[in-house]
Amino acid sequence: MAKKAILELEDGTRYEGYSFGCEKSVAGELVFYTAMTGYPESLTDPSYKGQILVPTSPMIGNYGVPGEDTVNGIAKFYESEKIQCTALVITNYSENYSHWDSKFSLGSWLRHWDVPGLYGIDTRALTKKLRDCGSMLGRIIFDGEEVPFYDPNKENLVAQVATDKPFTVGEGRYKVVLVDCGKKNNIIRCLLKHDVTVKVVPWDYDFTNEEYDGLFLSNGPGDPAMCVATVEHTRKAIEQDKPIMGICLGHQILALAAGAKTYKLKYGHRGHNQPVIVPGTHKCFITSQNHGFALDEKTLPPDWEQMFVNLNDGTNEGIRHRSKPFFSTQFHPEASSGPVDTEDLFATFFNSMADYGKGR
């Protein structure tokens, strides 16, 4: 029989579950996500740094976890080299998995990376609580060993997950500087489908004196206000005309650089089914999302406009400059996990680099 452990929320609510991962007490911010597939991708997504993940899908682990193969020096199946979240809390766990390209069970993978996992918890009840009360701090307690509650948003999580030195991938014609605030590998994979070289640089790297054709601001964890250096460098970049694309945290950084403001959502958007609409049209896209902060569109300067809006709650999902080739999205066009309906935005970015190159 699996070992029992307690999940405790900051309001004192306690749930009892069974362990299927590493048996150690941990603390973090509890967030739910509604995707029905993609736990290997989500667990390795640096944006989940410091968070205890609560998938609403009840049975997790069914198809195991793929192996550690790499392509171009980056993991083939994972979004970073390791599990990034603090813990995983689910309703029901499949120890026996079945998939042709899986190598491990989810439990053994969690144990390998020292990450706790609990099953036997009513994740729907937990999700409703997080929805009604907003994201909450929580901790997992093994053997009565209580670690203090911990708010990851008070820390610079980006510094913890980003690369600490620059490196280059690909040998294409156009050079993209990818500012790593906690990038998902699939951003690199999507860029490399075009004729580009990607130079991945640390979050606080000053790229403003570099030679490049396009600037890419990656996704990442936590509060964009923590990324002071990145915002500063981006502010210089938008004074020029070279194409810029941002995703998620990168979108918020671009907005802050433009002079807009961000705020924390009550419980964020995390899932594969978020609809966004192009303002003034009927054109909609289903997107993959994972963010707790958002841009306050009312603070957007006049030379910027909204590119996408969330169809469910009207929050901002993307911005673009009215005259320069700058745009960013709150959602994840690179998906992985999630729908790939907006992957064409990478082509948009690439084409604007190519156009810019012609004009130069």
Added chain:
Amino acid sequence: MEKADRILLLGSGALKIGQSGEFDYSGSQALKALREEGKYTILINPNIATMQTSEGIADVVYFLPITPYFVEKVIIKEKPDAIMLAFGGQTALNCGVELHTSGILKKYGVKVLGTPVEAIINTEDRELFAEMLRSIDVKTPRSEAVNSIPEALSVVKEIGYPVIVRAAYTLGGLGSGFCSNDDELIKLASTAFTYSPQILIEESLKGWKEIEYEVVRDCYDNCITVCNMENFDPLGIHTGESIVVAPSQTLSDHEYHKVRQIAIKIIRHVGIIGECNVQYALDPDSDDYRVIEVNARLSRSSALASKATGYPLAFVAAKLGLGLGLDEIPNAVTRVTSACFEPALDYVVCKIPRWDLGKFEGVSKLIGSSMKSVGEVMSIGRTFEEAIQKGLRMVGQGMHGFVCNSIHIADIDTELNNPTDKRIFAIAQAFDEGYSVDRLHEITKIDKWFLYRLEIIHRYRNRLRALESVDDLDAELLRGAKQMGFSDYQIGSTIFRGKDIDPHGKGDLIRARRKELGILPCVKQIDTLAGEYPALTNYLYITYNGDENDINFERDGKSVVVLGSGAYRIGSSVEFDWCGVTAVKKIQELGYRAIMINYNPETVSTDYDVCDRLFFDELTLERVLDICDMEAPLGVVVSTGGQIPNNLALLLDRRGVRILGTPAQSIDMAEDRQKFSQLCDPLGIDQPRWRELTSIGDIYNFVDEVGLPVMIRPSYVLSGAAMRVVSSADELENALNNAAVVSQEHPVVVTEFMQRTKEVEIDAVAQNGVIKCYAISEHIEFAGVHSGDATVVFPAQKLYYETIRGIIRISRKLAAALNISGPFNIQFLAKENALKVIECNLRASRSFPFVSKITKFNLIGMATEIMLGREVEPFGKTFADIDYVGVKCSQFSFARLLKADPVLGVDMASTGEVACIGDNYHEALLKSMLSVGHRIPSKDKGILVSSGPAYSKVEMLEACEMLAAKGYKLYATGGTAKFLEEHGVPAEMLQWPDAEVEPNIIDYLVNQKIDLVINIPKNHSARELSNGYRIRRTAVDHNIPLITNSRLARAYIYAICTIGLEGLSINSWEEY
């Protein structure tokens, strides 16, 4: 928005295998959407028992056949601007394609809303389809379309065996199958060619995973996938025959989205506006795939997906057809978000088919690439174990879940290799016998993940078995069992096995223990967004994998629980859904909240829009008690859902649940043969003589007393049909020795069988034992054809007044004696004014929607008022006030049931029904017959008459004369030909099948020289049986209309000859 104010919608007609109640749901949803947009709607559907043909759904309803001829007539009359083809299954689609290609739609300026007809044709024609997908780099199975058998043989040389043969333009895989060699190919291809001029030879992907996506696209090119589904059974078993799970459980994110993207690519390329379904085969050992089918219309899968997700696909598709965008349609569940999203599920559903193969003589029980199931259930849980065990109980064939069943399969390897409807129980037995998951996977190709989960259930059963008493059942163990979907009954029967306690008593003990330990189920919502947004939804299920209810219960006694009818099956179908929904509406009208419990995804009653609260859950004693414990309702309605709720009445009553209407004890008295006879005898109500007997000797003695023929009903059947009539000593002996068990535990009921006797029914409603309204109908066929298969005329046209008075007198006596308050139905045998009661049901019968719609007086509405204690006024209309006639005909699905003998008997065989209205009996009959697939025979072909025993030869004589006079060519078998010649009717004699001499009947059938077969079974001699069987079966296999009853044949021929197609009036229901 499209400019269309008058919209014609085609329904799907009678329920049949491959096309069932799901289209009542789709059509009803579409009509609701159209009315919401202010459109005038015209519906053609002869299926009178559906919700969509009820008042207030469409503006005008035509109970007419869905064929180009009738649709054109309605178009001329109603002048619609537009037509919708996607909501009536293959029937509506095929009819629409014909109307388009023949130019009728263009001629009358009728636009097709939604997906264009060209797009439909592209997906229906196999070759165009494959070519179209090739052009966008989407893989399809290697295949080629062929138009002849030699062509097929040459194609297979390239592809290699095994191959699958498919016929184009058919329902649910009709005429399809696997072939491993030339012989099998030739045989299958010849059948397939009779359904379709073109067939497809395809590479076999047997053993691959089968996955489906439901995709939606609007006119702005926005695309979403609403649901994906994974088949438990690998490819090779038709998706309609498979256990299906949603969402998929064994697909990685990469696979899920790769396949999703292909679905979107396809829907864009095809140009669907609305909904379509894409089916895939996925290689279980790589990421290779094939697209195997695209259905450019609402389908069984889309109804399932709607119920599985809470996303109303048909409703949305109808709005998209009007030119609205997905972003403009609100999410019906959250009401704050839009329809442009993809539902996130935080539960799992299992769809399990329901078969009734035991009802048919000779049918193969193997399940494969063509559909045989007659209905399905959907179960919801938060683990696969919970969902599958619930589902296996819901199917309702005496199983209690995956384990703890009394079923033994003689040879499990054979069963696993050649699956039948019992395969999942063979897996349970295999675990008993020590098979590993690997070994089972090797044999069955079922994904190991499913097998591991089943193994977990099996292991848990073993843990329960090890317990000595209920005290050993601690909270953790019991909770674990409940989380795996074990019922109290299942746990009870395991722990108390061998103990002398009534099975439900065992369940009660577990229930008591469970409550003592505080283990209670909780109620969760289906909200489309996995809890992300607060939802006002009333769409609920019950689970033990959770510890919090999503809703609060008022417990104010202002709610009424209505029990639904469960899986559609032979004998219980859409008519009971109509009764349930009608009761719900009336309950709401009277100011109560209506709570529906049902689990059939094909129904309108499981549309959460219909009631105040929908529990999509089991109709078991345990679950109904759970819900009553939570809701504290005023009471429970058991009389509108057919036999399942009826059987629960006494059990619920004994446990303190208030049964509304007729007392549970009365229901029991009517159900129990012995008690019912004891009631009838002193009242002077006659019944055919019957006895329940436990030895062969006693049976012979009883037969000596009443004389042959008799009807026998064994309680345990070894082979063949459960119920049969035996006419000779040989047959009796054969039935008792070979087909059934006769013993103390397995008694046989033997009933005197009355020949050449009329069968009459009364549907009525009573209050406190006094009849408040009634409807008397008669069968065209004599007794011996099950009332569910018979052709029913209402109001009865050919009864003596004295008979009618007798029926009313007996019905009054029974209503009073049983203190009936609610609906009931009595069936009588009538011969020269002598009446015998053969059945009495204290619930709504299958003919309630029929008689309610013909009289335009809602019998269920009145019954519901009575059940809620309202005083009602008697309904005054009598037969003479109704200036038209309704005729109800049965739909048979023999074509799908390979090898089954298409003959009618005392056990029911039809899968659906229609009813049409005419100014007179023959007009109504002709419309009705044309609605169930009969066609006016072509004069270029002939009519085969094999008229059976002497009396039916006489019965048929006048009809044959009429046919000859009309210029029809008659063919006949020896005796019939001679008889006709003697009476001056020209007929060409054809040889019996076994004569092997020209001109042989079989050749004439195969070569399509005959356009109607009338074959009246004569006697049960072996030769007669085999010859008759071959004629009937060949007719069915070659899609030639068949009639096996002389009284029906006579009436039908009379109608053809005196009225004809042109003589049929095109009147809407409202015009009568």
